[in-house]
Amino acid sequence: MSKINQLQAAALKGPVEKNTPVKTAVKKTVTPKPLAAKAVTAKVATPKPVATSPAKVTPKAVAPKVVKTKPVTKEKAPKLKMERDSFTMPKAEYAQLYVLKERLAKLGNPAKKSELLRAGIMQLAAMTDAALKVAMSKVPTIKTGRPKKK
Numbered sequence: 001m002s003k004i005n006q007l008q009a010a011a012l013k014g015p016v017e018k019n020t021p022v023k024t025a026v027k028k029t030v031t032p033k034p035l036a037a038k039a040v041t042a043k044v045a046t047p048k049p050v051a052t053s054p055a056k057v058t059p060k061a062v063a064p065k066v067v068k069t070k071p072v073t074k075e076k077a078p079k080l081k082m083e084r085d086s087f088t089m090p091k092a093e094y095a096q097l098y099v100l101k102e103r104l105a106k107l108g109n110p111a112k113k114s115e116l117l118r119a120g121i122m123q124l125a126a127m128t129d130a131a132l133k134v135a136m137s138k139v140p141t142i143k144t145g146r147p148k149k150k
Helices: 006-012 093-106 113-126 129-137
Strands: none
Touching: 093 113
C-alpha cells in the first residue's frame, strides 16, 4: 500500500456509521416541599414522644438514592473551512456519481455527490507517484469552461 500523511489517516479512521445519541433514563424522586410556616401568635403544644419497646420498632422503608449522571456529550471537532467551486465533467462520468450513490444506498450507507468526490480524492492521495501517474493517464483531457449556448 502507499504511504499517506497523518491528515489522510485521520480522515480514513473517521466513523462509518452515523451515531445517534443514547438517552439514559434517570428516575427522579419527588420530595414534597415543606409548606412555609405562617406566623402564629398562640403557642402550639408539641406532642410528647411515645416510648415504644425495641421489639416493636419497624425500620422505615428508605428510598434508594438516585445518582445523577451527566449526559454523554460528543467532543466537537474543530470546524473546517469549506471551499465552493465548479467544474466541468462529461455527462457519462457525471452519471457515474448517481450510479455510485444508488450502490451505496443499497449497501445501507447513502452518500452525497460531494462525499463521493472527496472519497475519490482520498484514494488518489493515498496512491504512490507511479500509480497516480498511471491513473491520471487514463483520464482524457477536456476543454474546461461553460458549454456554449445553442
